[in-house]
Amino acid sequence: MQTFPRTFWGAHFRLDQDVSALFPYLNAIFPGARFYDRPECVEFILEGFKCMLYPDEVIAAAFTGEDQALQFAQSLVDFLNDLKGKKEALTPDFKKFKPVSVIDIYKILPQTNCRECGFSACLAFAAALSKREATPDQCPGLRQPMSQYALYPVINRKGDLVSTLSLEIDPPQPPPANREAAAQTGLSDRELQVLRLLAAGSTNMEISEILCISPHTVKSHVVHILNKLGVNDRTEAAVWAVRHQLA
Ligand code: SF4
The missing domain is CATH 1.10.10.10 (Winged helix-like DNA-binding domain superfamily/Winged helix DNA-binding domain)
Structure with a gap:
């Protein structure tokens, strides 16, 4: 296991076996889990720690010290072993997490190029939003999601609702x-x-x-x-x- 001697904020564990068969089950049981395609990995929160689990390694954060990181490593291994024993009783979720593309974001913008967002055109704003360099509320058209889960309408040229898009974008700037x-x-x-x-x-x-x-x-x-x-x-x-x- 590799830990960081100064702050102990992150840890990188190597696993002695491939656990990728458990990814769809972790995707199913953790609300908010993200199952990625390339590289194949699953992101979830266990005991308050954020984990990126790859087939034979884990990146986890944030720990206050090496003892806490080691304790977490043991908890994670126990958890995975336990899950292995129970997986027959669970329904796996194979759905992969798909990041929202620039074009998808562009589709839900008013497309007037009014520049009220501070960008030269709607497409530039969509690109900035996808890169987390902007926030949805900068465009008047995105200030009112359809639901509290930030679900936005996608309207075609005739004004008909054709689908919806869930847009969850974190604040753009690090502290x-x-x-x-x-x-x-x-x-x-x-x-x-x-x-x-x-x-x-x-x-x-x-x-x-x-x-x-x-x-x-x-x-x-x-x-x-x-x-x-x-x-x-x-x-x-x-x-x-x-x-x-x-x-
Ligand atoms: S404020 Fe909205 S509609 Fe206006 S340019 Fe920016 S993204 Fe486009």
């Missing part, structure tokens, strides 16, 4: 302390965006689509991120992001 930590590494704003997406489990291709940049540019950003953070791979970069509450 100043985290921005300070990021600034100390010399990461540019764009590299921070790539790092956040990478920590959320996005592939280079997905990051390229979301940020509207080429896969080659994403690859180059990832190399710079690894160099600036002094880490060896994407997983360690993701742990760094979780540890500094940037993910």
Whole structure:
């Protein structure tokens, strides 16, 4: 197990067996769980700690010390073993989490390009929203969701309701302390965006689509991120992001 000696905010555990067969069951039993496709992993909260569970490793946060991290590791292993024994009685949920795309967000905007949101056009606002660089309430058309779960109507050109879109986007800016930590590494704003997406489990291709940049540019950003953070791979970069509450 790898832990972090200074703050103990994040931990990276290696598992001695592939637990991916349990992912659909974890997706079913944890409200708000997110089951990702590439790389295959499931995100959920166990005992108040956020876990990203990959087939044979776990990234978890945030701990007050190594003892707490180790205690949690044991609880997680016990929990997974227990789940393994009970899974026949459970109904798995194979539905994968699908992030909302820029085009999906654009579809629910008024599309008047009025610029009241502070962006040059609706499409630019949709892109910023998908990157968490804006909040829905900046556009008057998104101030009134249809339900308390932020469910927005999708209207066609005739004005008919064709579907709905659930849009849950966190506040865009990290707290100043985290921005300070990021600034100390010399990461540019764009590299921070790539790092956040990478920590959320996005592939280079997905990051390229979301940020509207080429896969080659994403690859180059990832190399710079690894160099600036002094880490060896994407997983360690993701742990760094979780540890500094940037993910
Ligand atoms: S305020 Fe809404 S409608 Fe106006 S430009 Fe921005 S996103 Fe488009």
